[in-house]
Amino acid sequence: MAKLLECALNFSEGRREGVINDVAGAAQGVRVLDVSSDEDHNRTVLTFVGLPEAVAEAAFDVSAKAVELIDMNRHRGEHPRMGAVDVVPFVPVGEARMEEAIATARRVGQRLGEELGIPVYLYEEAATCPERRNLADVRRGQYEGLPEKLAAPEWKPDFGPDHPHPTAGATAVGARIYLVAYNVNLGTSQMEIAKAIARAVRARTGGLRNVKALGVTLKERNLVQVTMNVVDPFHTPLYRVMELVRTESARYGVPVVGSEIVGLVPLSVILDSVRYYLQLEDFGDDQVLEARLWGEQ
Amino acid sequence: MAKLLECALNFSEGRREGVINDVAGAAQGVRVLDVSSDEDHNRTVLTFVGLPEAVAEAAFDVSAKAVELIDMNRHRGEHPRMGAVDVVPFVPVGEARMEEAIATARRVGQRLGEELGIPVYLYEEAATCPERRNLADVRRGQYEGLPEKLAAPEWKPDFGPDHPHPTAGATAVGARIYLVAYNVNLGTSQMEIAKAIARAVRARTGGLRNVKALGVTLKERNLVQVTMNVVDPFHTPLYRVMELVRTESARYGVPVVGSEIVGLVPLSVILDSVRYYLQLEDFGDDQVLEARLWGEQ
Numbered sequence: 351m352a353k354l355l356e357c358a359l360n361f362s363e364g365r366r367e368g369v370i371n372d373v374a375g376a377a378q379g380v381r382v383l384d385v386s387s388d389e390d391h392n393r394t395v396l397t398f399v400g401l402p403e404a405v406a407e408a409a410f411d412v413s414a415k416a417v418e419l420i421d422m423n424r425h426r427g428e429h430p431r432m433g434a435v436d437v438v439p440f441v442p443v444g445e446a447r448m449e450e451a452i453a454t455a456r457r458v459g460q461r462l463g464e465e466l467g468i469p470v471y472l473y474e475e476a477a478t479c480p481e482r483r484n485l486a487d488v489r490r491g492q493y494e495g496l497p498e499k500l501a502a503p504e505w506k507p508d509f510g511p512d513h514p515h516p517t518a519g520a521t522a523v524g525a526r527i528y529l530v531a532y533n534v535n536l537g538t539s540q541m542e543i544a545k546a547i548a549r550a551v552r553a554r555t556g557g558l559r560n561v562k563a564l565g566v567t568l569k570e571r572n573l574v575q576v577t578m579n580v581v582d583p584f585h586t587p588l589y590r591v592m593e594l595v596r597t598e599s600a601r602y603g604v605p606v607v608g609s610e611i612v613g614l615v616p617l618s619v620i621l622d623s624v625r626y627y628l629q630l631e632d633f634g635d636d637q638v639l640e641a642r643l644w645g646e647q
Numbered sequence: 648m649a650k651l652l653e654c655a656l657n658f659s660e661g662r663r664e665g666v667i668n669d670v671a672g673a674a675q676g677v678r679v680l681d682v683s684s685d686e687d688h689n690r691t692v693l694t695f696v697g698l699p700e701a702v703a704e705a706a707f708d709v710s711a712k713a714v715e716l717i718d719m720n721r722h723r724g725e726h727p728r729m730g731a732v733d734v735v736p737f738v739p740v741g742e743a744r745m746e747e748a749i750a751t752a753r754r755v756g757q758r759l760g761e762e763l764g765i766p767v768y769l770y771e772e773a774a775t776c777p778e779r780r781n782l783a784d785v786r787r788g789q790y791e792g793l794p795e796k797l798a799a800p801e802w803k804p805d806f807g808p809d810h811p812h813p814t815a816g817a818t819a820v821g822a823r824i825y826l827v828a829y830n831v832n833l834g835t836s837q838m839e840i841a842k843a844i845a846r847a848v849r850a851r852t853g854g855l856r857n858v859k860a861l862g863v864t865l866k867e868r869n870l871v872q873v874t875m876n877v878v879d880p881f882h883t884p885l886y887r888v889m890e891l892v893r894t895e896s897a898r899y900g901v902p903v904v905g906s907e908i909v910g911l912v913p914l915s916v917i918l919d920s921v922r923y924y925l926q927l928e929d930f931g932d933d934q935v936l937e938a939r940l941w942g943e944q
Contacts, residue, residue, distance in 0.1 A: 354940075356936075381939075381940075384934070399940065443936070443940075528936075534926075535928075589925070592925055592926075606926055607926070608926050608927070608928040609925050609926050609927055610927060610928050610929065610930070611927065611930055613934070614934055614935070614936040614939060615934060615935060616935075616936045616937065617914075617935050617937045617938075620917065620921055620935060621917070623921055623925060624917055624920055624921050624924075627886070627889075627920065627924040628885060628886070628889055628906055628920060629889075629903055629904070629905050629906050630905070630906055630907060631832075631907050632907065633908055637908060637910070637911055637912060638912060638913075638914050638917060639653075639680070639740070639825075639911040639912060639913045639914065640913065640914045640938060640941070641914075641937060642680045642681075642911060643740075644941030
């Protein structure tokens with residue numbers, strides 16, 4: 351496969367279809383793989399892939415459109431956010447290497463800062479210091495906390511002005527390996543339970559390595575959700591995450607009622623979980639018919 | 648995708664590597680997707696795909712080589728068999744329709760009968776009467792029972808002579824939808840338990856629709872196995888089969904120690920089981936990254 355980059359750009363609109371379409375529509379010259387909007391989160395993940403230069407161009411154009419159409423002063427949603435363009439991660443796919451993704455993150459971050467006047471923090475593999483690797487730390491305080499954050503010397507942005515944009519907040523731009531956005535819905539409306547399970551499963555507070563988790567409410571369905579990012583699904587497989595959520599929720603007599611993978615997921619990640627549940631011995635990725643038919647083209 | 652046929656040719660050699668390679672090597676002008684040999688079964692499944700005419704040609708050439716090299720008078724193995732070339736099924740893939748697979752089965756069956764002197768029974772969708780649809784019925788009596796079977800008027804073969812070939816037995820040639828060969832290994836060496844579980848899970852004796860099952864011994868590992876064909880994995884998913892095997896084996900205090908899928912399996916079949924075990928809501932086949940990258944080429 352060619353040297354491709356994937357960009358899973360998160361922007362802060364998940365309710366107004368016209369805005370979502372206009373922002374997503376700004377991605378040209380790349381293959382748009384997925385547009386996943388969440389009304390409770392009031393957030394959309396736009397996933398596109400292509401050669402590095404085309405992906406960088408599209409990421410900038412989408413960001414410019416989001417900045418134009420989204421006013422963060424009016425934004426409410428279940429998911430933490432600090433900007434109209436909240437997160438712009440670049441992921442190496444195929445034969446691309448991490449260095450290519452990091453370089454692209456730096457270039458796009460600089461353009462957002464200089465051309466759109468957005469304060470930009472580089473995170474994960476592109477981070478300029480250890481304190482900025484973790485997205486949760488970069489985003490802490492959210493949009494409302496930006497005036498204070500940007501005034502602090504240790505949070506001087508990597509690009510752009512050190513004061514908030516009047517409507518668009520700040521943006522995190524980075525490079526990382528494939529992440530899986532995985533949400534588990536619980537059969538209860540009690541937020542405290544979702545928070546407790548998130549605390550139990552996330553790495554930072556004593557749970558599984560590579561898991562970030564939050565408890566959120568799904569108002570429409572009168573349920574709560576553990577919303578997670580599995581930042582290295584190749585080492586921490588989805589089944590292990592699900593089984594731990596099941597174990598922890600059993601304590602409260604609360605069932606898992608459903609789950610969702612947001613956006614795309616590599617085949618090998620799916621297969622790792624199938625291998626576990628079906629106790630498969632020696633099942634190769636290349637035993638999937640379509641993988642054999644396409645992979646050899 | 649083009650109109651392709653897949654052929655999962657089963658021949659009766661699973662131990663002698665030289666013979667396996669020579670027989671499999673006779674498949675030219677097609678894409679060989681998989682060669683799965685089983686020493687206990689003393690059987691190999693050779694899976695190849697291509698345009699219908701090329702697949703028909705390759706199926707004949709592989710059969711001719713198997714007839715040349717395999718002497719059924721010496722054949723011992725755990726899996727029921729009646730011929731050096733035991734089963735030749737054609738499966739429509741991509742945009743091919745069942746009619747194409749049936750026509751190909753008839754043409755190849757005729758060639759095996761006329762050019763190699765092999766008695767041939769058409770089965771499944773290509774069957775010439777209801778009694779011959781089911782492979783188990785066609786194969787009953789195995790190689791050793793062929794002299795008697797071929798003498799009976801109701802088992803006059805569809806092609807070829809109505810007496811056994813001196814060394815190659817008889818062959819079943821047919822057309823069917825995608826079948827998954829799925830074996831489950833049990834933590835016991837007691838054959839009676841494997842047979843009981845096979846009886847419980849197979850359709851014919853009170854189990855799941857679309858499941859054929861037998862109990863066999865894995866001598867090398869001192870275990871027994873429930874070897875199955877799931878003849879319609881799109882309606883009867885693998886997780887349902889596995890869960891029933893687990894339920895039935897629990898009665899004996901016998902654990903499932905592993906399982907295997909032999910040959911290839913369509914992506915949608917894998918995803919059906921992942922959806923069940925991870926309780927996924929609305930997970931599309933096209934959320935698999937590689938499916939999106941390849942499918943749009």
